[in-house]
Amino acid sequence: MSCRCGLIPEEGKMGNATVHIDEKTIEKGSSLGRDAWFRLRKNRFAMFSLWFFIGIVALCFILPFFPGIADPNNTHPDLKSLGPFTSADSMEGNRIFYLLGSDHLGRDIFARMLYGGRISLMVGFLATSVSLGIGVIYGALSGFVGGRIDSFLMRIVDILYALPFMIIVIILTTMFGNKLWLLFVCIGAVEWLTMARIVRGLVLSLKNQDFIEAVRSLGLSQWRIIYRHLIPNTLGPVIVYTTLTVPAVMRLEAILSFLGLGVQPPDASWGSLIKEGADRMASDPSLLIFPALIFGLTLFSLNFLGDGLRDALDPQSSRD
């Protein structure tokens, strides 16, 4: 008999499982993931967001391989600040078509957005994964164990939170050079702290609920309880917070380039493009509008996807 002890079982499925005990006709057990996927597929908005997001990723990573996409670092200072859909003759004599216009150095905005997207998406995902991985485990452990160890672990979080981030980033970039992976590590290393605090808070609330008592009385090990029972129940707010973390990460990356510590010129990321656009918003609004638009739309889609995931993973939510 399959037992999905972490969830309040759904009436229908449990019913089936008790009937078919025979090995051969045992219904394929359904895991949390599978149920969630089914529910997600029914949420049209979330599916649309998923496809949209995949589309953006494909655009940024695959489209630049096609011919016709300009080199984002080719400057034509005499062709600066042209509007969208304009063609112009460069000094070298070739005709250049700007899909979304040119920036203040004559570079193609569309191409910059594509290449910038690669960096932003990579940073967003890798840093968020780092912070998610460390934060959830740390927070769950701390909350579950409780008592003095919990206090001690949380004090460490406080200490790390209070350290001057900028100085640490400067030291690390001087030691290792201005590499991209260092960026993921630094940003992830900051974001996990807040995640840990939130997860710990949730676990502390969940810990004393009945179903945990029940599972404990079954004699399961600490790790099993944390892994199979506590963490899945924290998934709702964690997912919501993750969809808040990704923009925070991308924004932190922009602030780092604001301070000279992020992506190195002439490369760009959406964050640095938005920063350049914000500086010039009085004279070249398209420098801000287009990158901000794609940044915003990508994050929107992530957000609705996150909502959909949250609904899909929580069987008690409305959709039925």
Next chain:
Amino acid sequence: MDSIRYILSRIGQSLFALFCIVTITFFIARLTPGGPFLDDKAFPDYIMKQLNAQYGFDKPLPVQYVYYMGRLIQGDMGPSTGNKGFTVNDVIAQSWPVSFILGISGLIIALAIGIPVGVFAAARQNTFIDYSLMGLAMIGICLPTFVIAPLLDEIFAVRLGWFDAAMWEDSSAWILGAVTLGLYYSAYIARLTRGSMLDVLHQDFIRTARSKGISFLKVLFKHAFRGGITPVVAYMGPALAGLIGGSFVVETVFGLPGLGQHFIKAATNRDYWLINGTVIVFASLILAMNFLVDVVQVWLDPRRRKNG
């Protein structure tokens, strides 16, 4: 009795944490390449040696550390190398009130918008109102402060003339700064509130209460609110510290002389004592906020009192 012991032990832990923070910051600040006196126009080595000697930077690090801690215990945070003539105490005393006012105003705006919007969106889940409110909230999160701040400044101060564009004295620019900060955090709070309110609202005891005929508002505030607010309260710790610690971007864009600018400037100037000073302020804030937040969480959710 129990709670007093708890409070005392938390204070003790916090002080110890503060000590660790100050020590770690002291040493990593010195490790950073570049010193406080390097500048665009260079000067000879023998002059550099004298400057370092004046401030005691030529002594071995552990000696400097002991000397610094000795002064710190007496409340003296040392002189500021980036603002000669001022001590770190002066600098912090001057800039603290600005950040405080900005932060508190920002927080009030954030909570005043964020919580009701979140609750409202949760109550109207998956309707058009829900989506549009959350959409607006996403704008607050997606657009970084360094976009919103100059945008507000350009539109409301310069073009419309409703506020002053910059500066602190005799100026209303700080209001726009508070709005920028508030909008940003309100978006976070709205989303967190909505998320956890949804979780709470779907639980059995809510259904029970409603079926008993208790009005929606009563159910909301008496039963759902406490549980739903938990993650928001947990978020308050870092949010409040961040708000009061000062937002560098808002202060730069509106020309406000708060604490946030000093965090970055001290690091840029390698003003070691000021770096330590700002870290002490920020760390004390966080420790105090987290302590408060934990206390409030326990009060809100009695189930946690056992292990609180």
Next chain:
Amino acid sequence: MISFRRHPLTQPCWVGYLTLFLFLFLFLAISLFNTACRKETLVQRATREKILLLGNGAEPKALDPHIVQSVGDGNILRALFEGLVTNDPSDDSANDPGVAERWESNSKYTRWVFHLRHNARWSNGDPVTARDFVWSYHRILHPKMGAPYASMLYFLKNGEAYNKGEIVDFSKVGVKAVDDDTLVCNLENPAPYFPDVVKHTTWLPVHRGTIEKFGKMTDSYTRWQLPGNHVSNGAFKLTDWRIGAYVKVRRNPYYWDKENVKPRGINFYPIDNQFTEEKAFRNGLLHLSYTVPQNLIDSYRKKKNTPLRIETYAGVYFYRCNVNRPPTDNINFRKALSYAINREIIVKYVTMGGQQPASGYTPPSKGGYHPPDKVKFDPILARQFLKKAGYQSGAEVPEFTIFINTSEAHKDIAVSIQDMWKKHLGLKNIKIENQEWKVFQQSVQDQNYDVSRAGWIGDYADPNTFLSMFVTGDSNNRTGWSNPDYDRLLAEAAALSDPKQRYAKLFQAEEVLLDKLPVLPVYWYTRVYLKSPDLKNWNPLLLDNHPYKYIDVISD
């Protein structure tokens, strides 16, 4: 299971709506109240009260003339203090009497006598005497003081030796107070332009009594600089200093020329962010801005009666080359790099501030020194030099990096130049490294770079301030370049007293510099800023040292 598609809790929820409306209402109320209350802008009120509102760039690091280094600090100090000689409001090369009424020198220009006026006073009433100047120069040259700019006083005989600690008796240094009103300066080398030199902030006097009240002569961080303690001898005295907000100065009641001081006071605003400053100016909060964001220069140019001012400024933007590291150790390669930079494009489209493409290193001054005309854009010549350097094509050149510190302007220029080198020389392996400010300084100091961006602003009106830095071992050289001919020519020029001969010698030295090219000049600076029409008597000056006492504010 009951379906919850229509949530049972859907009741009109007025809480959300109400809060939103309340907030909007408050916002509008505050703003309307605000606009109603303000009858005049800050600038209008300041003009009425005769206070100058000046944007001053970054926060001053100190208000002690012996420890400051940057231009913004210098502005405030010139309002507070007065030296022997002061700046003329319309001509950089003119020397107006300051504390000194008149001065003369011997025929060789090695001995100068300054006659001080009798009625010069400090802001606390004490008389300003020649002994104050001697004490001040003692302070800045004192080895323990660690004054970064002490080298400005090496003009004095034995000044350098005393500063280095080689001599310990200050009386051997070439400055003496013969009596209260007479100051005699003996110089190491002839300097016909010495009165220009003493206009500099390092030569300003400080009040001995005040400094010694708060610490030793050589303590650089005591509280004497704070308002309430600060004593100065200029047209204004310090009344307020709030970090990040303002520095306020008001009329010095004891100033000898107080009848001619037009403004009643000055507020200096250290607004770091140039966009904020421009908005503040547009909003009527400043009479003068320190700078203008590049992207707005064009739109200001097109305005009628524009507040935009673009003026020549004695400074040069250039790239340092590390002459001890490949590939920049090869002189032909450096020449190739220099000839491949299209300076016209940079000043026209990238910096857009009316700068002049550099044809030499030292910026030309009207009626004075003109540098050799050896720097230009010539892509064909550039490629020839590339071949001479031993590279058949640009792809063979090993990777090297352009180092910049964080700034949009530096970034844009670096990106443009990188692309030009790619286009005209085929160099594919150029990286740009954007380093944090102090890390950048350290890299340049340690000569840990390949090519780095640099700038230099003249301290006084003479080409020596630009050329002396490339002497072997000068702390501002930082390229590793050393040339005995160059050193010799500069030393010879220092010994000459006839200006024409000096210029000719310096010209020869600069020819050596431009031939060996340890640096790649890009353009000569301009000062770009916004000026309110209320500000009068504000004239373009090459060194931008405006004597504030003549600046008037009148509304038209």
